[in-house]
Amino acid sequence: MVDNYDISGENKLIVFRLANEEYAIDVAQVRSIERMQPITRVPRTPPFVKGVINLRGVVTPIIDLRRRFNMEEIEYTNNTRIIIVVVDEMEVGLIVDAANDVIDLPADHIEPPPEVVGGEVADYLRGVVQLENRLLILLNLDCVLARDEFQPTKTIEATS
Numbered sequence: 001m002v003d004n005y006d007i008s009g010e011n012k013l014i015v016f017r018l019a020n021e022e023y024a025i026d027v028a029q030v031r032s033i034e035r036m037q038p039i040t041r042v043p044r045t046p047p048f049v050k051g052v053i054n055l056r057g058v059v060t061p062i063i064d065l066r067r068r069f070n071m072e073e074i075e076y077t078n079n080t081r082i083i084i085v086v087v088d089e090m091e092v093g094l095i096v097d098a099a100n101d102v103i104d105l106p107a108d109h110i111e112p113p114p115e116v117v118g119g120e121v122a123d124y125l126r127g128v129v130q131l132e133n134r135l136l137i138l139l140n141l142d143c144v145l146a147r148d149e150f151q152p153t154k155t156i157e158a159t160s
Contacts, residue, residue, distance in 0.1 A: 010104045013129075015136060016083060016096040018065055019072075023096075024103075024129065024136045031084040031091065033099045036076050053082070053093065060084060062093040068144065069124070087141045105129060110138065 013024040014033070032055075039051040039062050048067035052059050062082060066073055079098040084091060113125040123143040129136040 011107055011110070013103050013105055013136070013138070014083065015100045015103060016081070017098045017100055018069070018096055022100065022134060022136050024138050025083070025085065025141060027102060029085045029087060029141055031086055034082045034084060034093070036080045036082060036095075050095065055084065055093075058091060060091050060093050062095060063145070064095045065144075066095070066097075085141060085145075087145045090145065092145055103131075105131075 012027040014027050014030050015022055015024050017023070034055065037053055039053055041051040042049065042061075045051075045061075048063050048065075050062045050064050050067075052061050054060075064073070065071075074097070076095070077097075081096055081099040082093040083096055083099060084093050086092075109129050109131070110127045111129070112127055114128070124140055126138040126140040129138060
């Protein structure tokens with residue numbers, strides 16, 4: 001078993017693209033997928049925090065996953081999406097290059113991340129999935145959205 005995935009049945013995953021790679025997250029953590037929209041910058045936040053949006057009355061921080069993973073930034077296109085996820089009761093938007101599809105995946109297709117992947121990157125991975133000619137990288141959103149790294153934002157919120 002790889003972390004919280006159901007080993008007895010199917011897992012439903014949202015597949016999205018960053019650069020030339022496909023990533024996946026558990027659909028249970030996804031609240032919605034939105035088109036790009038204006039983002040209000042917030043001072044003194046980590047560089048990967050692009051700002052906040054007001055989505056149906058909820059102010060939601062937005063993270064650019066390319067910046068989070070130290071990838072080259074690109075201009076947003078019509079395919080760019082914001083995936084709204086919930087982790088530890090915290091709602092966050094993730095900017096991705098494109099949201100491709102939703103798949104049902106038997107748990108026995110999920111493999112642990114390779115041991116050669118180390119350091120901070122390994123913490124972000126929950127596993128890998130081989131599907132015919134596709135390789136999906138399962139993200140560990142708990143690590144990607146570690147609350148400690150949002151501390152400057154909390155400080156600003158606490159003083160305002």
